[in-house]
Amino acid sequence: MKDFKKSTVYQIYPKSFYDTNGDGIGDLNGVIEKLDYLKTLGIDYIWLTPFYPSPQVDNGYDIADYYNIDSSFGTLEDFERLVQEAKKREIYIMLDMVLNHTSTEHNWFKRALGGEKKYKDFYIFKESADHEPPTNWQSKFGGNAWEYVEKFDEYYLHLFDRTQADLNWDNKEVRNEIYGIVNYWLEKGVKGLRFDVINLISKPEKFENDSEGDGRRFYTDGPKIHKYLRELNENTYGNYDDIITVGEMSSTSLENCIRYSNPEEKELSMVFNFHHLKVDYYNGDKWTIMDFDFKQLKGLFRIWQEDIQEGDGWNALFWCNHDQPRIVSRFGNDKEYLNESAKMLATTIHMMRGTPYIYQGEEFGMTNPYFDSIDKYRDVESINYYNILKEQGKAEEEILEILREKSRDNSRTPLQWNSEENAGFTKGTPWIPICDKYKEINSKDALENKDSIFYHYQELIQLRKDYDVISNGRIKFILEENDKVLSYVRTLSDKTLIVINNFFSKETMIELPDEYLSSNLNSRILISNYKDSSTLNKRLALRAYESIVYYIEG
Ligand code: GLC
Ligand code: CA
8 A cells, every 4th residue: 555645646638648549639548558657757646637528628627427438538448457557567546536517518417408407406507687697706717607598597607617517516416426426436446536626616505796806715615615525535435545635726725725634634635735836926817927926935835834734734746737837937947957947846846745746747847838829729728818818908929928828738738758750749640739849858868868857756756755754754944034045844853854945047055054954964965956066064055946955864
């Protein structure tokens, strides 16, 4: 059985991972073919984003059938083979459970539209006077969150696209159906579950206008969320002792995060929160361009690490996923300092308290693709916002600039396997253009160069297994006033780890607090991103993006 505190999860977006039949779409057989590569990296779990039958309006987060595999990805047999082949390599599969909403192509929704009361009660239909939506809540993908159905003269709620209808979790029959779905996949040998936007499932009793915002304060960490998660646990994965779970908790609070992940609450193993990935949203608006606010980032990490520790909760540690731009293009420097900054960013989170997640391609420094025209984008959110920003009067070039920084497609371009045609991803035409840096940035070159970002990740993954101070130590942030360097200390009995990361290309000098220097005779460098990093000293000069981890015993 794996200890999730010593484990690392690797996220695969199957559509963009590896295509084995030349249709331009990655598939489950592609994942099987690359298992040895993942074994070399050393990861423990593969989180697969949704592969269920879907009209693919939101790339599979709009599920039409929870019990099958979309034919573009393969078959149930392929999936079963994947579970077996991964297990042979001591890798386990984590599935993405999208249970806040279904596709409007799901049979339940079709029957609801057909007028069957039982299925109408599976969703959130509301009447409204005067042809006005029941509330002013906004969809996360832009526009009002209610869709009108003429036949009933009613609206249904969709917090995401209009083809993603929110399920009514207050209906016990819905919850029972959901337990059935989760148990079905657990019986197939799945060992991990990632719950999509799970803190949005509990809607308020009364639906009212939000005079202050977009409505999220009424349903984020909603009234019955803890009850529903505990019941889900009790009826599904709680009956096993080797399942890890992670909840995607958009805009959650610290207090709720602790409850979600404190083992005594019997809800989830850990949580993704996104506060640290909003430090480049100008006035909280994603669709703006802004340098990241480093001081804010530091403050957020400190709070979410130290306070979650105090409450005995557990974090999922991540920079990247299929919804986020590439971190090295975002908070690093993907030009002069690709290697240094990618390694520094990796060390920053892999040495923290929590379970690290790596998003495909991150392990060898994949960057944003910098698309130059709207035709290259596929993502529903990006295209919606392109239109919204147009309506607001923004110029084409300005909008494209924003998308180049903020679009979810930045992370969805095909994995760059080698420098051959289509980056070795497909023999056909890729469903979305390849990032044109693939000749310099690809997994084959990374594997051939012992100094590559890939081997840095490999080492970080192994260190977490070998050093209890990484998996179980306490964390405390230091150098809080420094505006260039993020630094923290991990401790476990007589072991100490000092982690130091320069987030900028300018050289900078730091002074460490004396309390960590008394026993520096026993200190050594555990990992760094320069060959000749300095030994532990009170004063240290850090070069561009320099990152050093000192290990002290005694
Ligand atoms: C999550 C997913 C995202 C999806 C949304 C709606 O945020 O990560 O890709 O669009 O939920 O399911
Ligand atoms: Ca394919």
